[in-house]
Amino acid sequence: MISLTFKRASFISSCAGAALFLALHGAAAQDKDTLTPQQPPPLANAEDPATPAKELFGRKTVPALLASRTIGGYSKGCLAGAKALPINGKTWQVMRLSRNRNWGHPNLVQFLERLANQSPKTGWRGLLVGDMSQPRGGPMRTGHASHQVGLDADIWLTPMPERQLTRAEREELSATMVVAPDRLDVDPNIWTPAHLNVIKAAAQDTQVSRIFVNAAIKKALCRDAAQDRTWLSKVRPWWGHDYHFHVRLNCPADSPDCTPQAPPEHNDGCGGDLDHWFSDEVLHPKPSPIPPKVKPPMRMAELPAACRQVLVAP
Numbered sequence: 001m002i003s004l005t006f007k008r009a010s011f012i013s014s015c016a017g018a019a020l021f022l023a024l025h026g027a028a029a030q031d032k033d034t035l036t037p038q039q040p041p042p043l044a045n046a047e048d049p050a051t052p053a054k055e056l057f058g059r060k061t062v063p064a065l066l067a068s069r070t071i072g073g074y075s076k077g078c079l080a081g082a083k084a085l086p087i088n089g090k091t092w093q094v095m096r097l098s099r100n101r102n103w104g105h106p107n108l109v110q111f112l113e114r115l116a117n118q119s120p121k122t123g124w125r126g127l128l129v130g131d132m133s134q135p136r137g138g139p140m141r142t143g144h145a146s147h148q149v150g151l152d153a154d155i156w157l158t159p160m161p162e163r164q165l166t167r168a169e170r171e172e173l174s175a176t177m178v179v180a181p182d183r184l185d186v187d188p189n190i191w192t193p194a195h196l197n198v199i200k201a202a203a204q205d206t207q208v209s210r211i212f213v214n215a216a217i218k219k220a221l222c223r224d225a226a227q228d229r230t231w232l233s234k235v236r237p238w239w240g241h242d243y244h245f246h247v248r249l250n251c252p253a254d255s256p257d258c259t260p261q262a263p264p265e266h267n268d269g270c271g272g273d274l275d276h277w278f279s280d281e282v283l284h285p286k287p288s289p290i291p292p293k294v295k296p297p298m299r300m301a302e303l304p305a306a307c308r309q310v311l312v313a314p
């Protein structure tokens with residue numbers, strides 16, 4: 001199914017930092033891309049310290065030829081020696097190839113292959129993989145505040161079709177919205193036990209630190225989970241994430257300069273913990289009379305110093 005009903009020049013993913021975006025634009029749709037994306041023009045002032053880091057990292061098309069390691073934090077860092085997730089596997093396909101974001105720390109690539117191989121046993125045919133990181137990580141020119149260190153991946157809430165998708169389909173195909181129009185629960189016509197199974201399988205992987213899903217999805221997981229509920233603590237509600245779920249891995253052993261995420265709380269995060277997400281102020285935010293402050297883009301000086309080497313490495 002290819003839907004051409006909406007198209008945007010740039011896409012904004014609703015990962016961390018989505019509140020501002022949602023306040024400005026409403027819920028992020030499943031943004032499309034094109035087979036012939038416009039390449040950014042060469043930078044005239046790459047050495048200027050005022051140049052946003054996203055303009056530098058966003059122009060790197062190949063990984064840094066260095067040992068693989070993650071440097072800095074999920075939303076303020078970069079990635080040396082990235083590996084690509086192959087665009088086709090028996091049980092996965094990479095989407096939006098024009099973005100060149102199927103890069104990650106080897107742990108992320110291995111995790112995705114592991115989860116994909118396991119998927120059919122859970123009733124989910126295979127994974128459609130969205131954004132991972134840029135070839136050298138770092139901030140992106142469009143979308144995502146996080147996904148900077150090769151440890152984050154978006155997985156569509158649409159199972160892989162039986163056939164191999166064409167390049168054009170991978171740009172144009174829409175993922176499936178699983179949240180009901182009233183945002184209070186999942187859409188019962190779309191949500192299946194396999195949705196829970198694939199998210200649970202990801203959460204049970206020992207390398208996974210967090211999974212972000214829409215609050216309505218978390219509510220459904222809380223309701224449908226059987227006795228074993230320990231995995232639920234890793235699955236956290238966040239804005240957006242109604243077409244995909246976002247998996248975040250722990251810092252790899254080979255990366256002493258990786259800033260870890262705080263460990264998840266021990267509770268399952270169900271019940272009253274979710275009430276706030278379904279309050280009127282969250283579901284129907286009032287437009288603010290003062291325009292929200294837009295943070296200036298990150299400069300190289302704000303990233304770990306080692307990211308400079310990642311940027312200039314061959």
Ligand SMILES: [Zn+2]
Pocket residue numbers: 013015144147152153154246
């Ligand atoms: Zn994400």
